[in-house]
Amino acid sequence: QVQLVESGGGLVQAGDSLRLSCAASGRTFIGYSMGWFRQAPGKEREFVAAINWSGGSTYYADSVKGRFTISRDNTKNTVYLQMSSLKPQDTAVYYCVAALRFTTIPTMTQETPGYWGQGTQVTVSS
Numbered sequence: 001q002v003q004l005v006e007s008g009g010g011l012v013q014a015g016d017s018l019r020l021s022c023a024a025s026g027r028t029f030i031g032y033s034m035g036w037f038r039q040a041p042g043k044e045r046e047f048v049a050a051i052n053w054s055g056g057s058t059y060y061a062d063s064v065k066g067r068f069t070i071s072r073d074n075t076k077n078t079v080y081l082q083m084s085s086l087k088p089q090d091t092a093v094y095y096c097v098a099a100l101r102f103t104t105i106p107t108m109t110q111e112t113p114g115y116w117g118q119g120t121q122v123t124v125s126s
Contacts, residue, residue, distance in 0.1 A: 002032065016086050019083070020096075032099060033098070036049045039093050039119075048061050050070065067085045069084075097114055097117070
């Protein structure tokens, strides 16, 4: 089992920056690729970003490319999502995920083998 706890969400204005954190516990963190998803009110959950076990490979949704950066610190069992130039359409609950295979993260669902956090709310006002 892997437990994921997100933090860092909040209310910001358009153009601001925010950094989300996801602390992992349980099984060996370094063995897992990590990612972020988000779900806006009335919309389906969507992929945001992914990072492999070493941090050497990353992948982003087109909607956040160039504005968001995913990173990880394996000594702290934590993955981060640095968000800049935030827009009102970035408003959502952001979820951290963990999976053994990097390539599975962008298409993860609740039925895909892996783990999900409980989410943290990000609200961007215009």
